[in-house]
Amino acid sequence: MxxxxxxxxxxxxxxxxxxxxxxxxxxxxxxxxxxxxxxxxxxxxxxxxxxxxxxxxxxxxxxxxxxxxxxxxxxxxxxxxxxxxxxxxxxxxxxxxxxxxxxxxxxxxxxxxxxxxxxxxxxxxxLPVIKPITKDVSITEQDLERLGSSINSLIEFKKQLANLDNVTDSVTLLVAAALKLEASDVHVESEEEGAVVRYRLDGILQEAGLISKELWSRIISRIKLLAGLKINIIDTPQDGRYTIVLKNAKVDVRVSTLPTVFGESVVMRILKSVSALSFEELGLQDTLLGALKKQIERPSGMVITTGPTGSGKTTTLYAILQQLNKPGVKIITLEDPVEYKMPGVNQSQIDASREYTFVKGLRSLLRQDPDIVMVGEIRDLETAETAIQAALTGHFMLSTIHTNNAAGAVPRFLSMGVKPFLLAPALNAVMGQRLVRRLCNVCKKEISLEEMSLKKARETLQKLPAEFLTKHQIILDNLKFYGPVGCEACNGLGYKGRIGIYELLEMNKEIEALILKNDVSGYAMEEVAIKNGMITMAQDGLLKALQGITSVEEVFRVVE
Structure with missing residues (x-):
């Protein structure tokens, strides 16, 4: 022991x-x-x-x-x-x-x-283990394929929609058709007799079918479930979103509901990730393309794109970034939201809920020693002043602003309160743009314009420099234009796809002097730019119409 x-x-x-x-x-x-x-x-x-x-x-x-x-x-x-x-x-x-x-x-x-x-x-x-929240409803890729494989036109969608009384399949069909027909938005609007389905194709709403009132009340409940909205709230607008995971990509669907006199209406915006396009694919041609390339090769300064919502401004900025994205160059973007993902580019998304705004984000990313900065949009004086200071201190700055044309950007900056003596040396160029529908290559045909339209087109083209008209063999007394017909390939619309029309206002001493006066109108700015050789959006559109890319009617509809 x-x-x-x-x-x-x-x-x-x-x-x-x-x-x-x-x-x-x-x-x-x-x-x-x-x-x-x-x-x-x-x-x-x-x-x-x-x-x-x-x-x-x-x-x-x-x-x-x-x-x-x-x-x-x-x-x-x-x-x-x-x-x-x-x-x-x-x-x-x-x-x-x-x-x-x-x-x-x-x-x-x-x-x-x-x-x-x-x-x-x-x-x-x-620490507690937080499990991801999953919804008990979803749309699968298999369901999309099952219901969307046979849809190649709005007519086929309408037939299929009329034969469905299943809520799950009806919701899936609405999204499947949008993806198959390449629609940007799905509108379902409550009316007295039921709900009208319309798709936005190439920027224009097209009526596609009718859902009975009884079925629509059940369909909207399922859409709300998918988007994480409250089913029992029908008298207040709601916003939500859901994601569809496909083999090679994710599709975000933003949902907005609105109470109307006949019930709730819904808009679903389809957001697909696509790769950045080349300048040629966007529709930048000839003289304008050469001028833009010259501007983006400069080491510092600011290039702005302008136009209304949905005119392709961000897509243009990404085409520029793709051209500038080379080894040895640091590019940072600040966006709301990040629309395209680009290898080699540092992309940051603003978050207003965390007070991560454009102006705060811009100040932070400038401390990251970038060569090129892209800010999704300049909305206020603080962001504008920070962007201008960056352009003046050796950075190349890209951004967008909401104005009707390139000439309107300068008065817009000045109305925000930007000092003219800072804006003038910082600004390199402003590009105005719109999107026009492309004529369907299968069914387009040569047409004779009405006298008034022909006169208007001739007067617009006549303002181009004489050497430009001679170089491109444009004979004003013998203009040939094309128009839409409609066939199976384009859903009977006569148009398929869209292309940009552009104008580029480049800074020079005369325009700089105008800015320094601090009392400049958009008209005066445009007049000086045209005098210095700027091709306007209307002229660029008509040049594309002469090539059979779009129609004169479409150009004037968009520009005016």
Missing amino acids: PKVSLKLASDESAAKLAGKMHDIVIKEKETEAEKLAGSLGAPYINLFRFPITAEAISLIPEIEAQKKKVVCFLFTGSEIRLGAINPQKEEAKELLHVLEERHHSRGVIYLISENSFKEAVKFYSA
Whole structure:
């Protein structure tokens, strides 16, 4: 017995000794870490038994913390404290900057030992595991294929819709047809007899079918379920969205409901990710294309695109970015939302709910040492002034603004309160644009215009420089134009697809002098630009009409 007791006592002593030796080693390591912090001029902290809150530790995902050897051990809302094994590493400093901007807080990085880091990481295990919320309703790719495979025209959709009384299949059919016919929006509008379905094809709404009043009341409930809206609220507008996951892409569907006198109406906007287009695919040709390429090759300054909502401004900016996206160039974008994803480009999406606005985002990204910056839209004076300062300090700036034409951009900036002496040297060029429908290549035919339309087209083209008319062999007394017919390939519309028409206002001394006067109208600006060789949107459209790309009627409809 005594021998057994002696052995147990001996084991306990050995364990105690080992524990004490371990504590001594840990203390030595902490002392070394504290000395290192002193030599580096960094604050030091021992996180052993430090009460780290779930709110603090969760600011940095565990995978990122393990990779960068950085943890957040304190967060009060206004103050952030990080612990890093190497606080002088750039990735630790960058992480602190991101957290400061995101939470509008001030932060400090402390040096911690390996042991402190291990102690802090243990707090991740106490965090609750958040499972993704999944809806009990969805639209699958198989369902879309099953119902949409046979739809090649609005007529086929109308027949199929009339034969359906199943709510699930009816909702799926509405989306499947939109994807198959390449519609941008689905409108379902409540009327006295039922709900009218209309698709926006190439910018124009086309009536496609009718849903009975009884079926529509059930269909709208399912659409609300998909979009995460409240089913029982029918007298207040609601907005939501859902995502359809396809093999090679995701399709976002934005849903908006509106109460009307005959019941609720719904609009579903189809947002598909597409790759950026080339200048030629957009419709930029000849003289205008050469002038734009010259402007975007400049190392600094600002190029603005203008036009109403849905005129293709962002698509044009992405075509420019694609041209500029080369090794050795840093490009950052600030968008709402990110529409195209481009390899090699740092894309940031604004979030108003977190107070991450265009102006705050622009100030932050300018600290990222970019060469080229793209801001989705200039909406206010603060954003405009920040963008102009960036253009004046060596950055190449791209953005959009809402005006009717290129000449209207300068008065718009001045009306915001931008100082003329800053705007004049910052602005390189302004491009106005619209989208016109393309004539169907299968059924288009040469037509004779009405006298009034022909006269108007001739007068517009007559203002082009004489050398331009001669170079392109345009004979004003012998103009040939084409018009729509309608066939199966274009759903009987005569048009299929869209193309841009453009005008480019380039800065020169005369325009700069006009801006500095601070009392310039859009008309005066346009007059000077045309005198200096600018081809207007109407002229660009008519040149495309002469090539059989679009019709004269379509050009005047869009431009006027």
